[in-house]
Amino acid sequence: VNISPESFSPPFHFKGVRFFPAADLRAVELAESFEVRDDDVFVSAYAKSGTTWVQQIVSLLSTEGDLSEVNKVPIFVRVPWFETMDMSGTGEPLPKILKDAPSPRLMKTHLPYRLLPKDAREGKGKIIYCARNVKDVVVSWHKMREGFKFIPSGTFDENFEEFINPEQAAFGFWWDVVPEYWRHKDDNNVLFLKFEDLKREDLRGNVVKIADFLGRTLSDQRIDEVVANCTFSAMKDNDATNFSRDEAFKDQRKDGFEFMRKGKVGDWKNSLSPEQSKILDDINREKMAGVDLSFEFE
C-alpha cells in the first residue's frame, strides 16, 4: 500500500458530479465500460452512510465469519474503492487492475447509480446500497474532511453549504443520488438497506438479508460470528476495519481522528444549528415529496 498526498487528485467534476479524494478521474471514466461478472459485489453508499460497515459484513460473509482470515488484509484493500487509483503503487486506475482480479470481486463505490458500469445497470453482478439519514451524513462527512489531510475541508458552515449545493456536493447531490438508487430498489441485482435499520432495528436480521441476497447459506453459529465482528465496538477495536488507525494512513490523519467515530443515529444534534436542521428539513420536504422513502433521525 502506497498512500501519499500525491496519490490523490484534487476534487474534480465528471458529468455534473463533483468527486473528492481518493476518487480518480481515469477510474471514474473507466466505470461505464467495466466488464461486470455475475459474482461481483458492489457495496454502494453515499459517503458516510455505512459503506465500511457493509463492506465488513460482505467480507465476513465471504469467509463464513472467520475474522482471522478477514483481518489479514485491511478493508480498503479487501473491498477496494472502485473509482480510485490502485493503492498498491502501480499508479493505474483501479478498474484496470480489477479486470484481472480473481473472483469473487468485492468492491466499494460512491458512484451515483447512473455512473455505475453499464453491465451492472443492466442487471449483472450485485449491488448492495446503504442509505443513511441526511443529517447524520452531513456531520459525519464534515468530521472526516476535518480528520484526513488529503480531503480538502472548510469550516463546518462552509462544508454544510457545499453539501446542499448540487454542483459542490461530494459524489453528487444527496437528494439526487439516494432517490435514484431507491428507484432501483426492486431490481433483481439491487438490495437497498438503511443505516438506521442496521443500527437500531436488527443487525442480525439485516446480515441474514444480505447473506440471502448474495446466495450464501451460513449456519446460525456462523451468522452469529459475522454479527459479533461487525458491531461498532468490534469494528472500532479492529485495526483492519478502523482504517484511520492503519499505519498506511499515519501521515494522512490529524491527531485524534477516528474513522469509527460515534456510529450513532441522531448525533447531528451535537453539530447542526437549529437553522441548519431546518434547512435540511425544508429541502427534504421539497425533494422527497413523492419519494416513498423516509428515515429515522433520532
Ligand code: A3P
Ligand atoms: P459517524 O461519523 O457518525 O460515527 P462510511 O463507511 O460510509 O464512511 O460511514 C462511516 C460512518 O459509519 C461513521 O459514522 C462510522 O462511525 C459509522 N460506522 C461504521 N461502522 C459502523 C458500525 N459497525 N456500527 C455503527 N456505525 C458504524
